[in-house]
Amino acid sequence: MADVISCNCYSSLAASKWINPRIPTKGSSFLGTLKSSSWWNRQFLSKCRSQRHVQCQLQNGQKGRSFSLKESALSIVLAAGLITGMPSLDWSPNAYAASPALPDLSVLISGPPIKDPGALLRYAVPINNKAIREVQKPLEDISESLKIAGVKALDSVERNLRQASRSLKQGKTLIISGLAEAKKDHGVELLDKLEVGMEELQQIVEDRNRDAVAPKHKELLQYVGDVEEDMVDGFPYEVPEEYQSMPLLKGRAAVDMKVKVKHNPNLEECVFHIVLDGYNAPVTAGNFVDLVQRHFYDGMEIQRADGFVIQTGDPGGPAEGFIDPSTEKTRTIPLEIMVDGDKAPVYGATLEELGLYKAQTKIPFNAFGTMAMARDEFENNSASSQVFWLLKESELTPSNANILDGRYAVFGYVTENEDFLADLKVGDVVESIQVVSGLDNLVNPSYKIAG
Incomplete structure (x- = not known):
């Protein structure tokens, strides 16, 4: 001992x-x-x-x-x-x-x-895809936004969410190209769910429903992490x-x-x-x-x-x-x-x-x-x-x-x-x-x- x-x-x-x-x-x-x-x-x-x-x-x-x-x-x-x-x-x-x-x-x-x-x-997944990381970063930052008391946090959440949505729209083709071939269909399905989930979170923010933000945010990050793992093609070394x-x-x-x-x-x-x-x-x-x-x-x-x-x-x-x-x-x-x-x-x-x-x-x-x-x-x-x-x-x-x-x-x-x-x-x-x-x-x- x-x-x-x-x-x-x-x-x-x-x-x-x-x-x-x-x-x-x-x-x-x-x-x-x-x-x-x-x-x-x-x-x-x-x-x-x-x-x-x-x-x-x-x-x-x-x-x-x-x-x-x-x-x-x-x-x-x-x-x-x-x-x-x-x-x-x-x-x-x-x-x-x-x-x-x-x-x-x-x-x-x-x-x-x-x-x-x-x-x-998520950051430890062995990938080199800038496009998915640019989606991930503002979504991760929402965790810090939620430390602000009350509904004031929602303004910051909305800014981060818009940035993530913009990055996903602009970089989706590069993200899909980074998926391992054997996992591509699954990865594309996850990206579709991520897009829908972002729209749902946007509606939650507009409704000023702070209590519903955290569980939806966790769901979105789970999608991001799963997409990143679908980019790993075999064991890397x-x-x-x-x-x-x-x-x-x-x-x-x-x-x-x-x-x-x-x-x-x-x-x-x-x-x-x-x-x-x-x-x-x-x-x-x-x-x-x-x-x-x-x-x-x-x-x-x-x-x-x-x-x-x-x-x-x-x-x-x-x-x-x-x-x-x-x-x-x-x-x-x-x-x-x-x-x-x-x-x-x-x-x-x-x-x-x-x-x-x-x-x-x-x-x-x-x-x-x-x-x-x-x-x-x-x-x-x-x-x-x-x-x-x-x-x-x-x-x-x-x-x-x-x-x-x-x-x-x-x-x-x-x-x-x-x-x-x-x-x-x-x-x-x-x-x-x-x-x-x-x-x-x-x-x-x-x-x-x-x-």
């Missing part, structure tokens, strides 16, 4: 404890690395729902701390200096001299980052030969995770809908789906719930991961990170170790409920079965510039009921995890061999 790492940092200006970093890992303590101030400085410089409705059963209807911008930026930078990832592989004097003299604070406070899990998944025989998810899949809550008077059980992204993490997602099909997680308790992450997957006993019955050894998978702009993931190394200090990951730790693999802190390729879901802590995990991106393998997001993750506690039970779509995208499924 992962160690909980606690480091107290005292400000020279106000000698009070203000930060408690905790890293989601399995294995040995991280504290042994906290010895070299030069190493701290190096790290400091290096990188400062789907349509279905899934209900949670509530017994009651009941369903932080705030920082100034300056305080938050300072906390983030110092936290990054304290606990960012593993040391770089390159310790040469020249490599150290190449580090910038000052941290790039703009990386930490630039934005606004995308935090919606559905939007993150070759997985390295050494991993080709492992369970691989070559596309997307979705699972429902049902959790029985033992110690929360406000929540009895909840079903979390999770979308797994095999386009950007085929080995990691494939390993998880294979374990789900083996019912590995069914009946397992939540083993960590500390306000930072929710974690499970430790089978108990001396093993810290899944023991493959065919080999009687722990099955491990490599660290797998997709860099935004790259065509294939990098394996076995953190982005920091590769010198990619400012690179953005394609599926980042931006959203509440981001799902990733836990691993040993000093062994990149040690992940097996332990998984965690991030509960955002602003001073440690700001979206687009946090201490986890590029160091842990993200492979999905909770897209329904993610807010209830924060209500889970150690000892709550994962009653079941079931694949509800995309199982046909799993190749080399070892669970079939094992029966």
Whole structure:
């Protein structure tokens, strides 16, 4: 089971404890690395729902701390200096001299980052079709418009909707040309539904029916996401030969995770809908789906719930991961990170170790409920079965510039009921995890061999 790492940092200006970093890992303590101030400085410089409705059963209807911008930026930078990832592989004097003299604070406070899990998944589809993205962008922006109180939001919604409608009309031919041949008929049908849906949303706005906007907006974005997936023609790259025989998810899949809550008077059980992204993490997602099909997680308790992450997957006993019955050894998978702009993931190394200090990951730790693999802190390729879901802590995990991106393998997001993750506690039970779509995208499924 992962160690909980606690480091107290005292400000020279106000000698009070203000930060408690905790890293989601399995294995040995991280504290042994906290010895070299030069190493701290190096790290400091290096990188400062789907349509279905899934209900949670509530017994009651009941369903932080705030920082100034300056305080938050300072906390983030110092936290990054304290606990960012593993040391770089390159310790040469020249490599150290190449580090910038000052941290790039703009990386930490630039934005606004995308935090919606559905939007993150849509933008992570491996396509290069500008026309559909020009339809998607104003539709995504409606989410921000809806944060405005009352019917005043509708004026902004209408502007975004008109822009999206105009982009669809002008770019429809280019969008259709970008559809995979085998999926073209389905894609065209979706585009027709999208056009009709936009007209319906326009009428909703004209009627000033704010309550009807959100569900129709969600429907339109679902159409856009499905059209984008219809543009993917086969799997977009070759997985390295050494991993080709492992369970691989070559596309997307979705699972429902049902959790029985033992110690929360406000929540009895909840079903979390999770979308797994095999386009950007085929080995990691494939390993998880294979374990789900083996019912590995069914009946397992939540083993960590500390306000930072929710974690499970430790089978108990001396093993810290899944023991493959065919080999009687722990099955491990490599660290797998997709860099935004790259065509294939990098394996076995953190982005920091590769010198990619400012690179953005394609599926980042931006959203509440981001799902990733836990691993040993000093062994990149040690992940097996332990998984965690991030509960955002602003001073440690700001979206687009946090201490986890590029160091842990993200492979999905909770897209329904993610807010209830924060209500889970150690000892709550994962009653079941079931694949509800995309199982046909799993190749080399070892669970079939094992029966």
